[in-house]
Amino acid sequence: MNHPTELKYSKSHEWVKFQEDGSALIGLTDYAQDALGDLVFVNLPEAGDEVTAGEAFADVESVKAVSDVFSPVSGTVAEVNEELLDAPERLNEDPYGAWLVRVENITEQEELLDADAYIRFCEEEENG
Amino acid sequence: MKLIFERGCEGQGCTLLPECDVPAVELDVPLRKTPLRLPHVSENELSRHYTEMAGQVHGVNNGFYPLGSCTMKYNPKINEKAAALPGFTGIHPLQPKHTAEGCLEVLERTEQMLCEITGMDAMTMQPAAGAHGEFTGLLLIKAYHDSRGDSRRRKIIVPDSAHGTNPASAAMVGYEVVSVPSGADGCVDLEKLREAVSDETAGLMLTNPNTVGLFDKNILEITSIIHDMGGLNYYDGANLNAVMGIARPGDMGFDVVHLNLHKTFSTPHGGGGPGSGPVGCKEFLRPFLPESPFGRPEHSIGRVKAFHGNFLVVVRALAYLLTLGREGIPEASRNAVLNANYMMEKLKDLYPMAYDETCMHEFVMTLEPLKRETGVSAMDVAKALLDYGIHPPTMYFPLIVHEALMVEPTETESRETLDEVIAVFREIYQKAHDDPQALHEAPVGTYVRRPDEVQAARKPVLRYAFTETEK
Numbered sequence: 001m002n003h004p005t006e007l008k009y010s011k012s013h014e015w016v017k018f019q020e021d022g023s024a025l026i027g028l029t030d031y032a033q034d035a036l037g038d039l040v041f042v043n044l045p046e047a048g049d050e051v052t053a054g055e056a057f058a059d060v061e062s063v064k065a066v067s068d069v070f071s072p073v074s075g076t077v078a079e080v081n082e083e084l085l086d087a088p089e090r091l092n093e094d095p096y097g098a099w100l101v102r103v104e105n106i107t108e109q110e111e112l113l114d115a116d117a118y119i120r121f122c123e124e125e126e127n128g
Numbered sequence: 129m130k131l132i133f134e135r136g137c138e139g140q141g142c143t144l145l146p147e148c149d150v151p152a153v154e155l156d157v158p159l160r161k162t163p164l165r166l167p168h169v170s171e172n173e174l175s176r177h178y179t180e181m182a183g184q185v186h187g188v189n190n191g192f193y194p195l196g197s198c199t200m201k202y203n204p205k206i207n208e209k210a211a212a213l214p215g216f217t218g219i220h221p222l223q224p225k226h227t228a229e230g231c232l233e234v235l236e237r238t239e240q241m242l243c244e245i246t247g248m249d250a251m252t253m254q255p256a257a258g259a260h261g262e263f264t265g266l267l268l269i270k271a272y273h274d275s276r277g278d279s280r281r282r283k284i285i286v287p288d289s290a291h292g293t294n295p296a297s298a299a300m301v302g303y304e305v306v307s308v309p310s311g312a313d314g315c316v317d318l319e320k321l322r323e324a325v326s327d328e329t330a331g332l333m334l335t336n337p338n339t340v341g342l343f344d345k346n347i348l349e350i351t352s353i354i355h356d357m358g359g360l361n362y363y364d365g366a367n368l369n370a371v372m373g374i375a376r377p378g379d380m381g382f383d384v385v386h387l388n389l390h391k392t393f394s395t396p397h398g399g400g401g402p403g404s405g406p407v408g409c410k411e412f413l414r415p416f417l418p419e420s421p422f423g424r425p426e427h428s429i430g431r432v433k434a435f436h437g438n439f440l441v442v443v444r445a446l447a448y449l450l451t452l453g454r455e456g457i458p459e460a461s462r463n464a465v466l467n468a469n470y471m472m473e474k475l476k477d478l479y480p481m482a483y484d485e486t487c488m489h490e491f492v493m494t495l496e497p498l499k500r501e502t503g504v505s506a507m508d509v510a511k512a513l514l515d516y517g518i519h520p521p522t523m524y525f526p527l528i529v530h531e532a533l534m535v536e537p538t539e540t541e542s543r544e545t546l547d548e549v550i551a552v553f554r555e556i557y558q559k560a561h562d563d564p565q566a567l568h569e570a571p572v573g574t575y576v577r578r579p580d581e582v583q584a585a586r587k588p589v590l591r592y593a594f595t596e597t598e599k
Contacts, residue, residue, distance in 0.1 A: 040585035063581045064524045066292075088586070
C-alpha cells in the first residue's frame, strides 16, 4: 500500500498536504479507499463552509456503506474538488491525487502522523 | 429475458369489456394528449412473462433464505386465505362503521394482542413499514417533549451497530444523531452511553436482541440511564422474533416500539410491500398518536397514512397470531433461537463467530481470517451459496464486524434443512482452500451471475428506454 512521505495522516484515515500558501488539501488515504471498496457517491461541503478538526465535513458512499469523512484541521473551505461529484471512482484510482477540499485560514489541527507512523497505525488496526 | 414491452405487438391484448349498455357521456376534463405506453400482449404472453420472471427469483417458496435481520420465515397459506375473504377485500374505508364491524374487530383484537406481546398500552396500525414506524415513533417522542415545553432536546442516541434506518429516521424528524460505540462484547458500552447523554437527549433507539444477535443484558440499566436524564426509549422491533411472548420491550423500559408485521408476524415481504409497521406506546404517549377514523387524540401528530394503513397485512398477522396462540407464539421464538444456535455451533470451528457466545435468533460470523488465508471474501461465499439454491445471508452488516455474514435461519426450517445448509457451508470452506478461483467466479448456475454493483450505483438505469423518439 502506498503512503507518500510528504503527507501527514490522521488516525481517521485522511491525508493532509500543507501548501506553501498555508492552505491544506485533504483527501482519503489508500488504506481508507481500499477498506471502503468502490466509491459510488461523494457529498462535499461548499466553499466558504467552516470545518472543525475532528468533526465530519463530508461523506462518501461505497457499495458497502456510507461513511463520514473527518477534518484533520479547523479552517474555511476555500475550494472543493467538484470533479469527484461526477467521478467518485477517482478516489479509488488515485487516492493522493483526488483531494476532497482545500482548507484555508487554518487555526488548529489534530495530532497528525507521518507516513511511517501511519503505516504502523494501520498495521495495528489490521491486527487489533 | 424479454421485457414486457418487448413481448406481443400492436393489436394484441386481453381486455374483453362487455358491450356498453348505458348512454356514452363526454367528460369535460383535461385529456391526455399522447396515448399511454401500455404493453400490447395477449393473456397467454402475459402469463408467460410472469412465469418466466418467477423462475428468476429466489423466495422462501424456493429454498432456504437466511437473510439476517430480515426474518424471512415461511408465511402460512392460511393467512392468505383469511386476507382473501370477500368481507375483507370488498370494503371501502368510508363505508358506515356499522357495516364493517368485523374489520374493526380485526384491528382492535390485533392491537390488543400486539400490545400484550410488546407490553405497550396503545397502538396505531397506520405506518406502512418499519422505517415509517420509526419516523412515527420519533414524532411521538418529539411531540411529547414539545408539549412540555422541553424543546432543548435535539439529540437521539443510536448505537453504532444500529440499522441504517435508525439514524436516517432521526434525521428526518430533525434530530441530531449521536452514535455510541459498542463494547468488546457487542453490547452498548455503558460508560460511553453515560458520556453521551445530557439534558439535550430526546431519546435512545435500540434493538434488543441487538444487531449482532445478542440480548443486551444491561438493558434495564441502559433504559434507566436515558430515563434518568429525561429522555425516552424507542424499541426497534426488527429483532422481536427472538423474544415474542417471552420478554416484553415494555418491561425492559421502552416507551415506544414499532413492529414489522411483514417479518415477525409472518406476512409476505421482500418484494417491496405492502408491509405494516404498527407503533405501540405507553399510556402517557397515547394523546399524541396519529389521527385515524377512530378519532383524533388530543395532541395528535396528525395522520401518517390514510385510514387504517395496510389493513390486509393486519388481517394476515391476526390469522398468524390466532393460529399460533398463546403457547405457539413463544414457542416460535424459542425455535428461532434454537435453530440459530444449532447452526452456529455446527459452523464455528470453521467460520469464527464475531461474538462467541449463545446467540439469539441470528448470529454474525467474520470471514476476515478466511479472506486473509485464501483471498475468498464474504461476498464470494455469499455468491457461492446461490449455486446451491440457498439465498445468501446478510453481507457486510453490521458495519462493526469486518467481512460479516449475518445468518438468521428462522423457526420455520427443519433440522434436516439446517443440516444440509451446514454441509454446504463446510463444503464451501473446503473449496476456498482447494480452489479459491472457483469461488471468485461463483455463481455459475444463476440467470445473472454477478451484477455490476458499482455501475448499478454510479449509473443506475431505472426505466425502460423506448426505442422510438421520446416526448
